[in-house]
Amino acid sequence: AEIGKGFLLPSASISSKTKEQMPAIPKEIERAEEEGVKILYLTLPTEITGKNGRVNGLKCVPLVLDEIDAEGRRKPLPISASEFLLK
Numbered sequence: 001a002e003i004g005k006g007f008l009l010p011s012a013s014i015s016s017k018t019k020e021q022m023p024a025i026p027k028e029i030e031r032a033e034e035e036g037v038k039i040l041y042l043t044l045p046t047e048i049t050g051k052n053g054r055v056n057g058l059k060c061v062p063l064v065l066d067e068i069d070a071e072g073r074r075k076p077l078p079i080s081a082s083e084f085l086l087k
Contacts, residue, residue: 012038016076057087
């Protein structure tokens with residue numbers, strides 16, 4: 001967030017994981033959120049949108065965790081017909 005403070009756009013982070021699964025120290029996540037970083041958990045970027053050679057958005061789809069598999073993991077799956085655009 002400190003790096004993004006000089007920009008006009010708010011800082012954001014997109015993760016295909018839950019907050020608990022994030023490969024970060026919980027205090028780091030907490031500090032980023034306190035600094036205004038918007039973290040979108042269980043979200044998958046699908047397309048960068050643009051016009052005239054400039055990026056103007058990011059298409060994303062929310063995810064849901066599947067049932068626990070044989071390895072004890074829950075695979076994130078896209079929620080159909082739920083794509084949204086971040087600008």
